[in-house]
Amino acid sequence: xxxxxxxxxxxxxxxxxxxxxxxxxxxxxxxxxxxxxxxxxxxxxxxxxxxxxxxxxxxxxxxxxxxxxxxxxxxxxxxxxxxxxxxxxxxxxxxxxxxxxxxxxxxxxx
Amino acid sequence: xxxxxxxxxxxxxxxxxxxxxxxxxxxxxxxxxxxxxxxxxxxxxxxxxxxxxxxxxxxxxxxxxxxxxxxxxxxxxxxxxxxxxxxxxxxxxxxxxxxxxxxxxxxxxxxx
Numbered sequence: 001x002x003x004x005x006x007x008x009x010x011x012x013x014x015x016x017x018x019x020x021x022x023x024x025x026x027x028x029x030x031x032x033x034x035x036x037x038x039x040x041x042x043x044x045x046x047x048x049x050x051x052x053x054x055x056x057x058x059x060x061x062x063x064x065x066x067x068x069x070x071x072x073x074x075x076x077x078x079x080x081x082x083x084x085x086x087x088x089x090x091x092x093x094x095x096x097x098x099x100x101x102x103x104x105x106x107x108x109x110x
Numbered sequence: 111x112x113x114x115x116x117x118x119x120x121x122x123x124x125x126x127x128x129x130x131x132x133x134x135x136x137x138x139x140x141x142x143x144x145x146x147x148x149x150x151x152x153x154x155x156x157x158x159x160x161x162x163x164x165x166x167x168x169x170x171x172x173x174x175x176x177x178x179x180x181x182x183x184x185x186x187x188x189x190x191x192x193x194x195x196x197x198x199x200x201x202x203x204x205x206x207x208x209x210x211x212x213x214x215x216x217x218x219x220x221x222x
Contacts, residue, residue, distance in 0.1 A: 034210055043114075043200050043213030044153070085151065097143070097166050098211055100153040 002027045006088050006101035013078055014109050021073040021104045023088030033071050034098065035064050036087040044087055047073075078108045113137050116201045116214040123191055124222055131186045131217045133201030140206060141165070142184040144176060147198040147216070156199075159184055191221045 158166035
């Protein structure tokens with residue numbers, strides 16, 4: 001069974017303090033690894049898809065990377081508006097479902 | 111112009127009642143899903159439909175019955191509601207196997 005573990009569970013950073021979120025996964029055949037952002041009271045918002053080890057994607061202050069066992073979401077010089085829960089999910093080959101981790105709750109303090 | 115919309119946003123009901131949540135997507139996607147997010151914010155898939163055909167049913171009680179009248183709609187009907195059904199239910203859609211999923215804003219169901 002596919003498994004996704006995210007760490008840390010919660011992270012508080014000062015504005016401008018860069019850091020990384022971790023997503024470790026176990027899947028028999030990785031079809032894709034997905035990062036989402038979820039704000040309170042809203043649905044998950046798609047950020048990135050990574051398909052193979054070594055792949056990287058960037059969007060504004062966020063950069064996602066992928067190895068064969070884990071993915072990192074790097075946040076550079078974060079702002080308070082980056083505060084949210086960040087969710088990681090994997091999809092297996094031949095499987096329509098996304099398996100999610102429990103998320104990292106990120107708080108950026110002004 | 112909302113891509114995935116679900117109604118209602120909030121639903122408060124008594125134990126034993128039957129209720130429905132509606133979902134529509136205007137993205138032209140072939141696959142739609144229902145996810146449940148519990149109090150610890152863990153998202154777990156319940157159902158997946160592809161072109162109106164049930165693909166995934168993840169050990170969900172028979173009281174939950176999805177219905178897809180066409181590929182743009184996937185409704186969730188729940189019979190005999192129980193306290194443990196209280197959660198946030200999300201509808202989502204994706205273009206094809208392996209594509210990212212787009213989520214609705216969620217329906218917060220509270221059973222009292």
